[in-house]
Amino acid sequence: MCLLTKTIRCEVTPKPLQGYESPQHEAAAFDALWRAHLGDCVHRKLPRKLDLRRPHYRDIREYGVPIQRRVSLILDNFNELCEKLTSHEPGAMERALFKDLYSRVSIQKDDGNLLGFTSHVDSVLTSLKPLAAPSPPEEVSATADAPLPDLFPVKYTLDLDTSHIYRMDDFFPLGGNKQRHVHTLHVTHPYYYFWFPQQKLARAIQACFTFAAAQARHLYGVDTLTPPEPVVVQCTYSDVDSMGFLVYQLNTLRLSNDDGVKNQVWVKEAEPLYSACSHKDGLQGHDGLLFDHYLALYRSS
Incomplete structure (x- = not known):
């Protein structure tokens, strides 16, 4: 995906991904x-579980x-x-x-090749002001010398679906009379x-x-x-038992070739939300620090 979107991964952790590391919210999380x-x-009646050690066994x-x-309720409760x-902080009502x-x-x-990107997300948090860019202009200029992954002899479109594209129409869901900026995406x-x-x-x-x-x-x-100013988007990606975070900075839309300035992404890998969960034993091994990272993204501006 980094090759398709002309994106390089940066190792220095920006402030929104550092979290607060405070145990105060552990009980609420x-x-x-x-x-x-x-x-x-x-x-509801859930799908039958498959035991790889006994694939012939039909579990109840x-x-x-x-x-x-x-997955959706976790995000709703965290939000x-x-x-x-x-609620008491400036800009909370925006x-x-x-x-x-x-x-x-x-x-x-x-x-x-004409690449069509379509993305569906669970929810989008928006703000009236855009997020500040974590990478200064000199670091953005330095990305021109950073190499992209080389997949040769594999072609970068190997796993992509082929279809007929007759109209190159873009769609931005927040285009209304009152301008709103994407703050945080929640991908599930x-x-x-x-x-x-x-x-x-x-x-x-x-x-x-x-x-x-x-x-x-x-x-x-x-x-x-x-873009005159980099477009910054935050994101959480989660499933039923893990959650990860990233910050994405769009510096260029010149994706026709691999030369020049590149886009940047900072990633905090997904970690387990808990170690075990059942009606008999309850929720065990809960990691409260993951919510602190979630809150740090929510508070960033």
Whole structure:
């Protein structure tokens, strides 16, 4: 995904990803997780569990909260808790949360390929002011010398779906009379089948690029190749039992080739929210520091 979006990964951790490392909110974060996994009253018959050690054995189907609902409830409970903790801070009333949004942008490459990026996210937190760029102009200029991954002899479009694109129309879901900027994207993986961590991260980077590129073209015009100011987007990517964070800075839309300034991303890898969860034993091994990182992203400006 870094090759498709002309993005390099930076190692220095920006302030929004550092968190607060405070145990004060651990009890409230534990309650938010418990209500999503064990306290919800909506129960359905869940898919049958597969034991890889005994693939021939048909386990009993259990009743519980569907994974799609649990993943969404975790974000809803965390957002509600963040609103309570930041209600007294300046600019708290300027935030708005939108559910179930998608964005679309098309990029033409020099080799003749027309790439269409479409991203659907669980929710988007917006603000009236754009986020400050974590990378100064001199560091942005230095990215021109940073190499992108070389996949030769594999072609970068190997796993992409091929379709006929007749209209290169971009779509930015927040284009209204009152200008709003993307603050934080919430990308979820509400699936029962297995995803590799690299796949989850790539999906989050693709969502950040799509929304940031659509916002840049909405603000500065569809022909914009270098935004006057970098477009910064934060993101959380989570499934039913883990959560990761990243900050994305869009410096250029000149993706026709690999030369010149590149986009930047800072990543905090996904970590487990808990070690075990069941109605019999409850929620065990809860990591309260992950919510502090979530709150740090919510508070950033």
